[in-house]
Amino acid sequence: MNNMLFDYDDNDIKSIYSYAKKLESRTFRDIKKEFDDSGLTYYLNPRDSKPVHIVKESKTGYTSNSKAKGQLGGFLERYYFGYQPNSHQGADFEKVGIELKQTCIDLTKKGEYRAGERLSITNISYKEPVVEDFYASHVWEKIKKILLVHYLRDKSKDRMDYQIKFVNLFTPPQKDLDIIIQDYKKINDKIKQGKAHELSESDTLYLGACTKGSTAIKSMQPQYYGEHILAKKRNFCFKQSYMNYVLKNYILTNNVPYESIIHDASSLGKMTFEEYIIHRIEKYVGKTDKELCEMFEREYNNNEAQWSHLAYLMLGIKGNHAEEFEKAGIVVKAIRIEKNNTIKENMSIPPFKFKELVQETWENSTLFNYFDTTRFLFVIYKSDGDCYKLIGSQLWNMPYNDLNKVVKAGWENIKQSLLNGVRFTLKQINNGVRVENSLPKKKDNPILHIRPHAQKSAYLLKDGTQIGDLSNANELPDGQWMTTQSFWINNTYLYTQLNVLKKSR
CATH class of the missing domain: 3.40.600.10 (DNA mismatch repair MutH/Restriction endonuclease, type II)
Structure with missing residues (x-):
């Protein structure tokens, strides 16, 4: 039996942190094996003489449900720290006020680490009045002392083989907290106006209000305020952009030289x-x-x-x-x-x-995520x-209805056109051939359209005709290749969004 598992004092921050640091460089499978070999159980008092509990991968869901991001955190709670995962609003290590949070990082093609996702903090409740005082809120309870575990996500591997890279105690510094508190107030103000259904991550700077996964549409709740309009369940979260900064500047040593706007x-x-x-x-x-x-x-x-x-x-x-x-x-x-x-x-x-x-579906699409968080x-x-x-x-930031009605309709139209198959027409012009396509045009949506991202065009058509360098193209669902495209916000729409022009009218 391995007597080192669960060997920490939950009354002592240093003991918890020292024990947690031993996770670095280990995989979740390593932890599973150590637990399997230990003869211990995972309940709150791990040394009680209870039956041996072996981790059953087929039953835990830790590998079977890739969308359940929190399950790897639950795995650590049970099988490394020896307590039952919980949904209560207090800190995980209540005696010392430490909250355990795990989050993934990705390795870019340049060999650099990037934050792989936002960090969920705690539920936003629509059942009761908001807590006005940030320092009395569940958000502060959850972030004032975070035991932050970063693991390296490699989608080519089984999730149990993901390696834990960094373990750190983290509290947002005061200069960040000043803005986090402003974000908290802005989210609460919208909720108090009965507009929780219009919340968007792009409303705020560091602290966001994120939807709870791909089932968000099914998880509607009536609001406490206003006319009790149904709103999607949301969590307070640290936005991915903030987590990326935390990783690069508070966790890693190779800091990127950013300059600060606010010095004091x-x-x-x-x-x-x-x-x-x-x-x-x-x-x-x-x-x-x-x-x-x-x-x-x-x-x-x-x-x-x-x-x-x-x-x-x-x-x-x-x-x-x-x-x-x-x-x-x-x-x-x-x-x-x-x-x-x-x-x-x-x-x-x-x-x-x-x-x-x-x-993609709309709510997990790259386009929705971009506008919802930017x-x-x-x-x-x-x-x-x-x-x-x-x-x-x-x-x-893009207004809620513009994004979730007009832009969504345009995105769905483009998606359906791609699924139906893009038709190409070649027309001779003075200096060569112009290729026209059947995808929706700028006139088809008042907010956005798609057109080439690359300056040089490239195509590979069904009949084998190739035009240009295919490094400037990417593959269509039907196997043809077409010039790489970007979404573009219509200049006419942008004009209507400028406050300085509205004031001068």
């Missing part, structure tokens, strides 16, 4: 972080891009990156990585309004793969002679 919490005064950002940029309203480049001693090169970089410079950031933006998943986008009061460019978002899109800082310029003049800025 007192600089916020009574302003929220969002108000502070807008206030900083507002100081420069009326300046042209040329004047701003001169002020910040930046070359005026008139390329796409210039206008976004000016936003960072106005916020006191020399490069293009702001600490708070990385944590919050905020994307900076420069918008230029032309003399005829139109926006010339549509706004691109990351490319997608056809065969992956058709396997906030944008729009920095808005207007044509002024041969320059563009700064006229304002705003933090924006």
